[in-house]
Amino acid sequence: MLKITLATGNLHKVEEINLIAKNYNIEFVLPEGEFDPVEDSDNFLGNAYCKAKCAANLGKTELYLADDSGLCVEALNGEPGIHSARYAPSAKERIYKLLDAIKNEENRKAYFTCAMVVVDKKSNILFQTQQYCHGEILKEEIGDNGFGYDPIFFVESEKTGMAQLSPDKKALVSHRAKALNEVLSWIKNEYIEK
Ligand code: ITT
Numbered sequence: 001m002l003k004i005t006l007a008t009g010n011l012h013k014v015e016e017i018n019l020i021a022k023n024y025n026i027e028f029v030l031p032e033g034e035f036d037p038v039e040d041s042d043n044f045l046g047n048a049y050c051k052a053k054c055a056a057n058l059g060k061t062e063l064y065l066a067d068d069s070g071l072c073v074e075a076l077n078g079e080p081g082i083h084s085a086r087y088a089p090s091a092k093e094r095i096y097k098l099l100d101a102i103k104n105e106e107n108r109k110a111y112f113t114c115a116m117v118v119v120d121k122k123s124n125i126l127f128q129t130q131q132y133c134h135g136e137i138l139k140e141e142i143g144d145n146g147f148g149y150d151p152i153f154f155v156e157s158e159k160t161g162m163a164q165l166s167p168d169k170k171a172l173v174s175h176r177a178k179a180l181n182e183v184l185s186w187i188k189n190e191y192i193e194k
Contacts (some may be wrong), residue, residue: 007055044115132176
C-alpha cells in the first residue's frame, strides 16, 4: 500500500480526501512532530508548496501532498481567497463577516478553489494542480454537511447548497475532488501501474 503524508492540520480535509480516494490503495498519514508551516505566498499553489515542504522536512514517507484552498468572491475582488481560513476567528464569524461584506451586492458569484502540490522527501515538486467549483454566495446559511463556508455556497452544477450535498456527492463535485482526482490519476500512472 502506498503511504502519503497529508500536509494539513485540517481534519475536515483529511476526511474528504480519504472519501474521495477510497477506491485507491493509498494510506494517508498526518505529519508527525511540529507541523507549523509559514504560508507566505500570495497564491494558492505557492502556499500549498509551503505546507508540502514543511511536512517533507519532518520526513516520514516518500510522497507528501498538500491542499491549499479557499473561497473567492467576485464582488470582493477575490477575497477572502488565500485568507479564507484567517478571515475571522471562527467558522461562524467568517460566514457572518462574508454575508455582511456582500449584503448590498447584486453580483454574488464566487468559486471555491483547491491547489494541490505533491513533493518528494527533498521537497522537489512532482505534480501540482489547481481546480475550481463555481457557484454563488447564498443570502443565508442552508444545510448541515461539510465545513467552513459550505453553508453559504450554492453549487452551480448541482443547483443546491454545498452543505446540502451528502459527503459522497461533495466527494464527486467539489474543488477538492477535482484536484485530488488529477493527483490520483498522476499517482496511478507513476506509482501504481509501474
Ligand atoms: P491547513 O492549512 O492545515 O491545510 P487550513 O484550514 O488552514 O488547514 P487553508 O489555509 O487551505 O487550510 O484554508 C482553507 C480555508 O478555506 C478553510 O479553513 C475553509 O475556511 C475554506 N475552505 C476550503 N475548502 C473548503 C470547503 O470544501 N468547504 C468550505 N470551506 C472551505
